[in-house]
Amino acid sequence: MRLTRIRIKGFKSFADETELVFDRGVGVIVGPNGSGKSNIAESLRWAMASQAPSEVRVASGLDVLFSGSEGRAAAGLAEVELVLEDEGGVAPGGRPELSIMRRLSRDGESAYLLNRLPVRRLDVHEVLADVGLGRDSHAIIGQNQVDQVLLASPSARRGLIEEVAGLGKFKRRRVRAQQKLNRVERQLVEARARQAEIQGRLRPLALQASAAERAALLEAELLELRLELVLSATAEARRDRQARQADMREAKEAQAALDTQAAAIVARRQAAETALGALVTEQEAASRLVQRLDAAVERLRDRAVALGERREEIAADARAQAAQLLEPRLRRAVERGDGLDQALVRLRERGIALIADQIRPEPG
């Protein structure tokens, strides 16, 4: 894997698009202080998905965008593309070149592209790790880091050199493998301890198992008994139900008879009601008749009274007329009576004289 090109635009001091092409062999960038040499190294670091602002000497991520200068507006987008010769064929699509590109807009939108296809930051890290340019690869040594290399202890320097030579990757793998081995060994020891513990618990467990077996047998027996109970209860319930059904039938029959009787009673009642209706009508007619008769009686009574009064009048009249008519006759009759009385007195006197003659004793 070899860096062949860097294209920078809007990143730090590179306002215009700038392309640097590296031939085979050693490339050297020279320039006055502050001309942007370190910025080029940082553009590499940035494109390789560096996160910490300190790694590119800024306070915050957005500070990497060209901040503007006299007569030049600030950049809205920073873009860095690295092109590597892909000898190992790790680039997507198996192309001979690997392009790693990072973009950042001033509104904070960030993008990573591999061979111009959008990818995640993680994908960039993986590709770089595969080609030995991972985070701790020391492929880029900053201006301020040179002192550290010179002042490092021999073992640390050896580590650095190993890392740069690409041995670090294998060393790390060995360390990881060793760690894994240690972990597995620990697990093995734990598993053995557990096995011993389980074996110790096996005897009580066997005892428990036979107890459990007995319990299961008892449970089965219990179940059977319960089943029997349920069956007998069911039979009883069935008998009960049959008896109830018979009762119900009887009750229904009784009800039917009662219904018939009730119907007859209703019919009789209706007939009685009809008869009653007729009687009421008759009674009404009779009472009307009685009323009429009462009225007639009243009228007759009035008439009788009137007739009585009339008869009194007529009688009085008659008596008056009779008195008028009979007065002279009566007087005559009285007079005749008086004459008769005198005649009668005389007759009596003669009679008495005769009788006295008769009863006078004969001389002698």
Ligand code: ATP
């Ligand atoms: P030295 O030789 O001293 O190490 P150098 O060539 O490495 O210098 P750099 O440190 O790369 O120089 O560049 C520093 C320059 O980049 C400064 O002039 C600084 O103003 C400019 N610069 C840094 N960040 C930005 C930015 N965001 N926008 C515009 N210019 C920037």
Ligand code: MG
């Ligand atoms: Mg510098």
